[in-house]
Structures are given as C-alpha cells and as structure tokens.
Amino acid sequence: MPELPEVETIRRDLESVLVGTRITEVEFVHDAGVFRILRRFPSRKVFAREVTGRTIEGVDRRGKYLLFRLGPERILLLHLGMTGQLLFRPVTTAPDRFARVVFRLNGSKLEFADARKFGELYLYRPGHYEAIDLNRLGPEPLSRDLSRAYLSRTFQGRKRAIKAVLLDQSVVAGIGNIYSDEILFAAGIDPRRPAGSLTRKEIDRLYRAITGILTRAVERRGTSARDEWFVDARGRPGGFQAELKVYQRKDDLCPECGETVVRETIGGRSAHFCPRCQK
DNA sequence: ATTGGGACCTGCTCGC
DNA sequence: TGCGAGCAGGTCCCAA
Numbered sequence: 001m002p003e004l005p006e007v008e009t010i011r012r013d014l015e016s017v018l019v020g021t022r023i024t025e026v027e028f029v030h031d032a033g034v035f036r037i038l039r040r041f042p043s044r045k046v047f048a049r050e051v052t053g054r055t056i057e058g059v060d061r062r063g064k065y066l067l068f069r070l071g072p073e074r075i076l077l078l079h080l081g082m083t084g085q086l087l088f089r090p091v092t093t094a095p096d097r098f099a100r101v102v103f104r105l106n107g108s109k110l111e112f113a114d115a116r117k118f119g120e121l122y123l124y125r126p127g128h129y130e131a132i133d134l135n136r137l138g139p140e141p142l143s144r145d146l147s148r149a150y151l152s153r154t155f156q157g158r159k160r161a162i163k164a165v166l167l168d169q170s171v172v173a174g175i176g177n178i179y180s181d182e183i184l185f186a187a188g189i190d191p192r193r194p195a196g197s198l199t200r201k202e203i204d205r206l207y208r209a210i211t212g213i214l215t216r217a218v219e220r221r222g223t224s225a226r227d228e229w230f231v232d233a234r235g236r237p238g239g240f241q242a243e244l245k246v247y248q249r250k251d252d253l254c255p256e257c258g259e260t261v262v263r264e265t266i267g268g269r270s271a272h273f274c275p276r277c278q279k
Numbered sequence: 280a281t282t283g284g285g286a287c288c289t290g291c292t293c294g295c
Numbered sequence: 296t297g298c299g300a301g302c303a304g305g306t307c308c309c310a311a
Contacts, residue, residue: 002305064305082304083290098290116288118305160282169306177304226292228304268284269304283311292302 002080004141004174005217006230006238007064010086013233014066015059017088018110022055023070025104029095041122041131050074050123051103063137063173074123077132081118087111088233110233137173141210142218146172148207155195155203162198162206163191164267172210178223181247181272183209190278191271192264216243223247246272 002010026048041047054070061067066086068076080086087096088110095102096113101121103110112119122132138154139145154171155162165171166180175183184191186209189202198206217223222238224230225248230238245255250263254274263272 079305081288081306083288115290116304118288120306158281164282167305267282270302281311284309286308287306288304290303292300294300295298 002082002084002222002230003064003176003179004061004214005179005220005240006222007061007066007080007174008218009221009232009238010080011059011061011066014086014088014110017108017233018056018059018068018105020055020057021105021108022053023051023103023105024053026051027102027104029099029102047121047123051076062134062140063169064176065132065134073125075126077120077122077124077134078112079120081114081116081120083116084112084114084119085231086233087113087231087235089235137169138171139173141172141174141214146207146210148203151203151207152200155198158195160195161191161266162189162193162195163269163271165195166210167267167269174214175210177269178225178228178244178247179213179217182217182245183213184271185246185273185278186213188278190275191266191273216240246274248272 028044051070054074056068056070058069059066060069064079066078070076088108091104091107091109096111098113098115099111100114101112112121124130139150155165158165163180163184166175166183167177187205189206217240220238220240220243221232222230223240223244224237225241225244246261249261250272252261254261254277257274257276259274259276261272261274263270
C-alpha cells in the first residue's frame, strides 16, 4: 500500500513539523515486540532508552523506508508495511485503534499505527552492522540514479515478467502494486512481457512512465483507494486515486480505447491492465 | 543465480 | 441477516 508517493508525502509532512523536536518518551501499545516491529532489534526496552531524549534532525526517505536522523549517533528506520500509518497529533488526541508505538514530543505525539503488523521499526548506529541493508535497494526512481541505460542493462536476459521486475525493490526502489500497474499502462506495455524482451523504444516509454506517474502521484499526495486506505501524517487521504486508469478497475472500460480492463495474477500479485493498449 | 510460492497478519468484502 | 472463507499487500525465506 504505501509506496514511494505515499511515503514521500508522509516524509514531507513530518519534516516540516518534526525537525528540531526532541523525543521525550517512547511508549509501546499492545504487544508491539512480538511481530516485525523491532523483530531484529534486541528489545523494546533498549530501543526506548536509545531513542528517548534524542532530537530529530532530519527525515529522509529511501525507497519505501523512512529514516529519522536522531542526532549524529542514531538513525531510526521505519517501514509502513502494508497498513502502517504515521500520525502526528496533539498529545491529547485519543490513540488510533491500531496504534502500536507512540513517540511523545513536547505537546504532540507521533503514532505508528499498523492494523496488520507488517511494519518495521529499527534503530541504526551509523557505520555499524545494519540488519536492514538499504544498499540492496535499487536506484531512487526520481533521482538521477535511474536512467534508461540502467533499466536496459538490468532487464537484459531476464525472463521474469516486467510487472514482477518493477516490484523488485532491488531493481528500482519504491514501486509497489498500484504504481506498477499504472506505470505499465502509461507505457503501453503488457505486464506479462519478459523484462528482457522490451525494446529500446519500450524502455524509453517505461522510463518516462516511471518518472511521470510517480511525480504526479507525489504531487497528488498519494493514492487512497478502497483496499489501500492511505492517510498522510495529518490523517488526510491522498488524491491520486482520481487518476488511476487501471488499478482496481477490473471490468471498467479502458479510458484510452474502451476495452475492458482485466485483472490477472502475475508473479503472485494482482495485475490490472488493458489487453488492447498494452502490448 | 534466478525465480516462484508460501508465510507473516488481520480487517474487510463478498458469497451463500 | 449472519457467518465464514478468502482476499489484500510488502518483504522475507525457503525450495526448485
């Protein structure tokens, strides 16, 4: 659910309110320690002790990960999984139904809520062993690191469906199921095509679709579709759902040609596409 | 090595 | 109307 545009929206929201703020208390709600939150970290107690009292100096993003710089010594890494939300609220607001971790900041609080508990929370000491290795992620799609040449090189010889390859975070970081569908539609490429079969021209269209769709989705502050109930740090939905062409539009008519949009499982994930426009 | 599939987790939708 | 089965998705892990 939260893909690059959603995570970037939250990052921007939080950066504007959190930088310079001190974390005064960390509270775990329910049994946050048993699932992925902190799964690879020694303990909740150590985590809380290490985080408390530090000042948030910056909020960065890498792929779908958020990185909070806590002074020069620690980086707090957070992944929203599928249903994670980060809610910035006055400290007096009642906790979210699915709040798992609450960071208290002077007069306000940041809640990490996550119904399905796939979210991850971790704490780094820069330069030390990192259990969650961000270096395995592919290039940031909205940076110079992503290029046509890189895609061409990476796709070469790959038999895997292009849909599955776009979802692979080690190929390009930040694309999930919503945007892979929309990107392939915008590029006019059949999601089932082996990545290695794309021509130079198709890779060019794909590159432009990746940057174009993601940029537009960031401008619209993410997608809040039926099964992807995203909200930003202030609890507001995004606006890109109004621009979805194929995602979750099975049996609707293709906005380009009028053909019926189909849904098919590719690489274990649902893919939506127009069988006429996407070749 | 690359790829596919199941596991994780649980709220919600849909069909009977 | 009520109930239960199955779906949804991001990532990890194991097996082929």
